[in-house]
Amino acid sequence: MREIGLSKEEVIQELRLRLEGDLSFTDGRILGSMCTYPHEFAQLVFLMNIEKNLGDPGLFPQTAELEKETISMLGELLSNPNACGHIVTGGTEANILALWTAKRLRGNEFRNEVIVPESAHFSFDKAADLLGLKLVKVPLDSRFRVSIEDVERTINSRTLAIVGIAGTTGLGVVDPIDRLSELAVEHDLYLHVDAAFGGFLLPFLKELGYEAPKFDFSLEGVSSITVDPHKMGLVPIPAGGILFRNKEIYSTTAWRVSYMAGGETTQATLVGTRSGAAAIATWAMLNHLGRKGYRDIVKRCMELTLWFVEKVKSLDFIDIVVPPVMNIVGIKTEGVEIQAVAQKLRAKGWAIALFPSHIRIVIMPHVRKSHLEKFLNDLQEVIKSLGASKP
Template sequence: MDDKPIDKEEILNELSEFHKLDYDYADGRILGSMCTEAHPFAKEVYCKFLDTNLGDPGLFKGTQLIENEVIKSIGELLSIENPYGHIVTGGTEANLMAIRAARNHARKYKGIVNGEIIIPESAHFSFKKAADMLNLKIVEAALDDNYKIDVESLKEVISDSTVAIVAIAGTTELGLIDPIEEISKIALENNIYFHVDAAFGGFSIPFLRRCGYDLPVFDFSLEGVCSITVDPHKMGLAPIPAGGILFREEEYLQVMAVDSPYLTVKTQSTIVGTRLGASSAATYAVMKYFGKEGYTKIACNLMANTMFFKEGLEEIGYEVICEPELNIVAFNHPKMDTSVLAEKLEELGWKVSVAKCPVAIRVVLMNHIKLNHLKELLEDLKDIY
């Protein structure tokens, strides 16, 4: 730190030099991000609530009501009237809370000490962090030929130590939806906690269904589903950080509660203590601003872009890994190594993301990637071919 105060202008100049090194969503070159530029109105609201702290909700009763309203509205999208949950920093923290609830619940009611969680090979790496922090063993369920959980493989790995089963509604790499209805039944039959990670799909599947896409049910209408992660800072166009965790029962929050002596509330269930109210306020604003109609338009437009891109790739001769269910396309060149193709695209200024399972170039068609960017990208891919 400098000894003397520095003029605001000078500080801003310094910061903008750093900022220039960042990529800008608006350039349409960021191909692999599941976040995008937040809506300007959400950013405006976010700034107004920057000093609110939901870690001490007795001091911020209004903002606490906003968080409750947001959880209720997201719950309505996910077919539950009275959900319990929080707006947290993102999918990682939401998944961590779900797994912590499952572990504590299994410890309290079933006496499971060295627990295991079953996740698909396609699960986001946040579950590895959760298992590490919560001292749980990860057991992977295999995927079928369509890169979704193989239900038979899942059944085989259930054991007396299983504290949770996880399935994904919108996988990180391919945007696919696991057979959640079937898994919900299996979870119920075996009396096992079932968490659905819809961090990516939660803000698009309900809207795509509204405009006629035949997508499977993934939400609380399935009796076995205990919790769902859904991130406003991905397809919800809310500013970072905004993740959502919704539970079916209040008990799942209670089994995580610890005493919080010096605060205005007696207990706290969230991982984070001091917690931004701005995320809830901005999510509230953007959800009201778009409404179901607005989100449906966005989701359908992005799917149209997705199909345009997929068909363009196939016309050139690229191999598309699977029929997109959500707005992600993964592809390979029939002969060129994926890493070579990625390098060539990077040289042309595209910020490329490479999937691991299977290895492929992965493009997430977020709101910042417009049709003109896709046309440019297809032109470059044609030249490379």
């Protein structure tokens, strides 16, 4: 570290140079991310509240109140305005909190197996490792949703929890959460729904007349839901969300802290010091956009997604993996290795997500038709250059 600091101008100049190679959501090359350029109003509110620390809510009681209201608004969106929870660092922390809660609720009972679909996000692997739990990964059906028969067959006396995904990371499909809920009720098991991505879409898809399977607290067996404002909520990072069905479940991980400057408190999150700005920015966005604002954003993303799907279907050597439920499209190739295609596309500057047998495109609000047109041109060129041929 320097003895004498640089001027602000010098630092900014250096940063400009050092960060030049980072991609930007505005340059049209990021087609594989679940994040986007945060809404300008959310950025402003975030900056206005930069010092708020929800780890010490006694100092910022009104921020804590706004966080509660935010959770209640998200709860209302997910059919339970009485839900309790927090704005956390992201989907990973939310999923860890859910499994931690499931474990603590069982006390000393020996239950260590968590049933997850094969499509579950790797945050569950992290959670299981941290919590000393065993993930039992269940195969998917022909529509890439968890196979209910296999979940049912897997439940045993060591089962601690079941996880269902509402918007899978790879393809954006929704597991049959209604059936998982029935199983959870029947076997008295904790059911966590990972709607990190889908939670900000499904309620609006339904209002727009798209098919949107049930996934939320309206299903009796659902104990908790992950829903991330820093994905389709357009809030700056870090803004994840964890919602529990009721206070009893929520308070399972509450830790008493006595020494805080703001007075004795409890913390039910993994991290201690945490961003009040993220919670306030989420509150601000929910109030600023309202249901209609979010619905309009989802509408535009879906219309573009469906246009893109038709284009993909009309081209040689590529196809979609499954009809999209939300703004996530899986592209598979015929006659050429998907890995080779992805490598060439990346070399051309495209930031796409690569899964074992498909490329994932996420039509986030920053994606324009012109970006997708350029991408499809490059994709065709790449496939040609790899010598694709009909079998």
